[in-house]
Amino acid sequence: QVQLVQSGAEVKKPGASVKVSCKVSGYTLTELSMHWVRQAPGKGLQWMGGFDPEDGETIYAQKFRGRVTMTEDTSTDTAYMELSTLKIEDTAVYFCASFSRRAYESRGYDAFEMWGQGTLVTVFS
Amino acid sequence: QSVLTQPPSVSGAPGQRVTISCTGSSSNFGSGYDVHWYQQLPGTAPKLLIYDNTNRPSGVPGRFSGSKSGTSASLAITGLQAEDEADYYCQSYDSSLGGWVFGGGTKLTVL
Numbered sequence: 001q002v003q004l005v006q007s008g009a010e011v012k013k014p015g016a017s018v019k020v021s022c023k024v025s026g027y028t029l030t031e032l033s034m035h036w037v038r039q040a041p042g043k044g045l046q047w048m049g050g051f052d053p054e055d056g057e058t059i060y061a062q063k064f065r066g067r068v069t070m071t072e073d074t075s076t077d078t079a080y081m082e083l084s085t086l087k088i089e090d091t092a093v094y095f096c097a098s099f100s101r102r103a104y105e106s107r108g109y110d111a112f113e114m115w116g117q118g119t120l121v122t123v124f125s
Numbered sequence: 126q127s128v129l130t131q132p133p134s135v136s137g138a139p140g141q142r143v144t145i146s147c148t149g150s151s152s153n154f155g156s157g158y159d160v161h162w163y164q165q166l167p168g169t170a171p172k173l174l175i176y177d178n179t180n181r182p183s184g185v186p187g188r189f190s191g192s193k194s195g196t197s198a199s200l201a202i203t204g205l206q207a208e209d210e211a212d213y214y215c216q217s218y219d220s221s222l223g224g225w226v227f228g229g230g231t232k233l234t235v236l
Binding site: 035037044045046047049050052059060061062095097108109110111112113115116117118 | 127159161163165170171172173176177182212214216218222223224225226227228229230
């Protein structure tokens with residue numbers, strides 16, 4: 001049973017950075033393709049970026065390139081998403097979401113079947 | 126503005142059948158990429174409902190079904206129940222954008 005447990009809510013000022021963590025249990029991080037999805041209040045889901053098993057690299061949505069960094073600590077099976085130069089409109093719930101790399105490699109499976117509980121990041125001055 | 130287009134809302138009475146459309150393009154569905162569907166209840170994380178166009182994960186009722194043809198996909202819910210009231214999202218991969226994409230979401234109201 002895979003579980004993704006995220007860090008707690010954050011309050012930040014515009015211009016600051018935030019780093020959200022996502023701890024994996026039941027799998028190792030290297031067995032998963034980890035992604036980050038955000039949801040602004042009352043809005044839809046927005047893919048921010050994640051590990052692309054096709055080429056073995058982390059890729060970012062164009063909207064966030066230059067401001068977001070996604071990293072992984074395989075010693076603790078924890079993924080991180082850092083967003084810098086925060087704006088008021090970055091206020092959102094940030095989710096980690098993943099699929100099995102093995103399933104992707106064997107049959108191209110890339111549905112996000114595992115999700116963290118979400119982390120609310122509030123940006124206000 | 127998402128590359129996958131969904132109606133903002135749909136509604137139906139208990140017991141009825143509703144469908145939610147998801148319109149893509151040649152760079153996602155038309156290129157053979159699969160569509161997945163998620164259900165999001167208020168205040169919770171999304172839950173995978175349909176994967177690889179037509180398949181239900183274990184535990185998802187048979188009332189939910191998915192289909193895909195050409196550059197369009199749809200989610201059908203039969204025997205509508207009050208607990209189905211939620212937001213529904215389609216999702217795929219887009220080769221032009223070089224990443225994963227979600228539809229804008231559809232709010233289902235059970236009358």
